[in-house]
Amino acid sequence: MTLDRSPATRRAFVSVGDMVDLPLVVSVPEPDYAEALADLDGVDPIVWDMERPHPRGRDIRFAVMPYMTRLGLADVTRGLDALEVVQLQSAGYEQFVGELPEGVTLCNAAGVHDASTAELALTLTLASIRHVPEFVTSQGRAQWAPLRLRPALADRRVLVVGYGRIGRAIARRFAPFEVTLTAVASRAREGDELVPQVHGIGDLPELVAHHDVVVVIVPLTDATRGLFDASLLGRMPDGALLVNVARGPVVDTDALVAECSTGRLQAALDVTDPEPLPEDHPLWTTPGVLITPHVGGATEAMRPRAIALVRRQVQALLAGRSVDNAVAGPLSAP
Amino acid sequence: MTLDRSPATRRAFVSVGDMVDLPLVVSVPEPDYAEALADLDGVDPIVWDMERPHPRGRDIRFAVMPYMTRLGLADVTRGLDALEVVQLQSAGYEQFVGELPEGVTLCNAAGVHDASTAELALTLTLASIRHVPEFVTSQGRAQWAPLRLRPALADRRVLVVGYGRIGRAIARRFAPFEVTLTAVASRAREGDELVPQVHGIGDLPELVAHHDVVVVIVPLTDATRGLFDASLLGRMPDGALLVNVARGPVVDTDALVAECSTGRLQAALDVTDPEPLPEDHPLWTTPGVLITPHVGGATEAMRPRAIALVRRQVQALLAGRSVDNAVAGPLSAP
Secondary structure, three states: OOHHHHHHHHHHHHHOOOOOOOOOEEEOHHHHHHHOOOOOOOOEEEEEOOOOOOOHHEEEEEEOOOOOOOHHHHHHOOOOOOEEEEEOOOOOOOHOOOOOOOOEEEEOOOOOOHHHHHHHHHHHHHHHHHHHHHHHHHHHOOOOOOOOOOOOOOOOEEEEEEEOOHHHHHHHHHHHHEEEEEEEEEEEEEOOOOEEEEEEOOOOOOOOOOEEEEEOOOOOOOOOOOOHHHHHHHHHOOEEEEEOOHHHHEOOOOHHHHHHHOOOOOEEEEEOOOOOOOOOOHHHHOOOOOEOOOOOOOOOOOOHHHHHHHHHHHHHHOOOOOOEEEEEOOOOOO | OOOOOOOOHEEEHHHHHOOOOOOOOEOOOHHHHHHOOOOOEEEEEEEEEEEEEEHHHHEEEEOOOOOOOOOHHHHHOOOOOOEEEEEEOOOOOOHHHHOOOOOOEEEEEOOOOOHHHHEEEEHHHHHHHOOOHHHHHHHOOOOOOOOEEEEOOOOOOOEEEOHHHHHHHHHHHHHHOOOEEEEOOOOOOEEEOOOOEEEEHHHHHHHOOOOOOEEEEEOOOOOOOEOOOOOHHHHOOOOEEEEEEOHHHHHHHHHHHHHOOOOOOOEEEOOOOOOOOOOOOHHHHOOEOOOOEOOOOOEEOHHHHHHHHHHHHHHHHHHHOOOOOOEEEOOOOO
16 A cells, blocks of 8 residues: 555544554654653654754654754754644744745644743732832842831732733732732623623723733734833823733833833833843833843743643544644644 | 729620710721721721820720830820720730730731731742842843743642631632642641641641742741751752741741751741841841841731721620620630
């Protein structure tokens, strides 16, 4: 018999279970990913960091890219004749789409970084409101700051701008802090167990005026670039805190520096524009601004979640089900 | 008629409602407390900071102490012949018991600082684990730290040592962070919606060995003084974090400095022993130690909660019900 090597046919073969003698070859970047697949019948995991061609490259049907890689898809997929799916470990995927080979599906890692990013949103909020930067500085001087009533998160009105997976993960973590939670998304919809309703983006100017903490977790698109401009920032109440765990260009940096310089607003930013922030940028020394260097998603929490995703995807392929998170290629939604 | 001025009789009078012409005079330290009582029939709130005798002192039956006061009860209660209840705004009350006049009940402010203290426990934990002190220092140098996988709270095993009101408030805030929660109290008991069971203190040595984050919120007693000594700290796993929002002397400072100096453990402390920490104390510069200057309860979140407590207490007195939080005097439990 001649073996039809087209991905679609292969998947069909596997899905009806009549090619058990031909295992699903999966390349993973590190050994612990391979171990997590070891108990799956019909899977042949190989460890490949993609730096050099792999001797079994032509057998690989599911390839997991390393995290934080500078590799391009065109290079790593060369000679991978059986390739069906490339699995990224980042949520961002735009830079890979142009190099995606014909017939190959690209999957991103939506969900893998949610816990880590949501956790950082709370970290930034709490550290700012509870004056951690001041205490770190006092500690460096061996100074015990005098007792006075300081701010707390409790009783604040918290607005989550962007209510996808990470936005909900953020809201879930805020919920037990005795705050009032409001959510905004691109379109208005019904609420959930955390918020009574999800507002549409059109309500944003009105909403920011009545919230003490505004957490931004929208994707960067033409619609969100510069969303927090001088006008919107100017509507935030005195003393309010802007937390950005989305992308730097969602906020107008100059306008933010202006509002924080006067002490009217505060900001806690995991992302900036430009990024990395050059040494002479005024944001570094603007009062009331806490900066973390884009560390939201890059934590040890991602590894077990990435491994779990790879395992689910491989099981889906084995069972002939569709993979999750397909963002480009034949298996992605039109 | 002769007016029996003994507190018990007065309460009885009010409780049967036949002395409506004699309002319950309540002294409060600030005007917003008085405003919160303004709508209660039969209450006459007066603002008194207790610094000098008040002209209507002899009418006061319910007196609210200022927060963070150095005043002694013997001085402020002199001439307060009608006094029935002194309401503190702190949870700690031991220093007032000795000066409590005969027949007067002392109430502490248990509950008022829960949200604020629990919130700080999360702040300290997240700031430590997510490297906020390092980023504050980098920001001071205008340096963007290079990207690498860093720790996260997600997936950690969190042990809450002390499971009263604040311990539960802490557990409630940790719950959505995708952690494993364990609770220890002085005695073992059934669990709640947050933990499957509450361990007894006897399990502590075994439990600390299997937890990555240990949050201490026990009261300071003879049994808890020095509880976290070299032996118990030595049982914590490598890389674990000790968070102390209880009282400084619950932890052996020298032993903690020793464990953190090697980099084996980390600590985040809102309380220290001694306190305040003198300028030349080694704890200030011990690696992996984050110190806040006992700011757990002293936040703006306490004010609405203190006002709500005062209102509940006054309503209880008006209705002839027992007051909450009675810790000494005739209305306290034996």
